[in-house]
Amino acid sequence: MPQLTYRIAKIWGKPEGSSEKYDIDEQIVYPDDKDLNFDSHFTGKLTFIRLKDEISVLLNSAEVKIKFSCNRCLKIFTRNVEIPEAEREFFHEEPKFESDDLDDLFFMNKKRMTIDLNEMVRQEIILHFPLIPVCSRSCKGLCPVCGQDLNKVKCKCKPLNEKESADTFRPFKDLKKLI
Ligand SMILES: [Zn+2]
Ligand SMILES: [Zn+2]
Structure with a gap:
């Protein structure tokens, strides 16, 4: 069958x-x-x-x-x-x-x-799939700068602080200057 x-x-x-x-x-x-x-x-x-x-x-x-x-x-x-x-x-x-x-x-x-x-x-x-599949809840992910696996290595990249990373999602932040 x-x-x-x-x-x-x-x-x-x-x-x-x-x-x-x-x-x-x-x-x-x-x-x-x-x-x-x-x-x-x-x-x-x-x-x-x-x-x-x-x-x-x-x-x-x-x-x-x-x-x-x-x-x-x-x-x-x-x-x-x-x-x-x-x-x-x-x-x-x-x-x-x-x-x-x-x-x-x-x-x-x-x-x-x-x-x-x-x-x-x-x-x-x-x-019944997991909503967001992650290998473990504590997975540190990949470094957004150098791409290394942060579960295995501790790279020397400067972590993006909250302000900086928030800025990257603000495409109109320089609009004022342009006007
Ligand atoms: Zn993972
Ligand atoms: Zn890195």
Whole structure:
């Protein structure tokens, strides 16, 4: 079976309210998504619930290690991205209700009787990314003058004091003189 794809013929043949559980432990790749450099299997628990017109997919306790580049010192580091819980509905038919954007809805593959969780998982991983990836909270970053990694070396550059650095963001500071 392709990555993160599940057979649903069995559960779809069961009465409404039936459920099935799976453990996910899979090496995944998203070749088109350069930000997703996985450093572990993707693991988690899946529950499929057979509803009237759709299968509800619950993802719990999912996690995967991802390589990030530190926002301050550019070092590559690995961080665990956790998805405590997520849910999507996979419809059997296009729903009757009005929808602005059918692209946001998920459907089962009726021909193969499978559902493809790749887009759901991709969205949830990105949603749970660290806001600002830094290798450690105390990372000193790179020297803004010489570019050296201040976690490793103590360069002799004069640190930009607050006034000076504030001035660099004031493009109109000499405007008065010009006028
Ligand atoms: Zn860093
Ligand atoms: Zn320096």
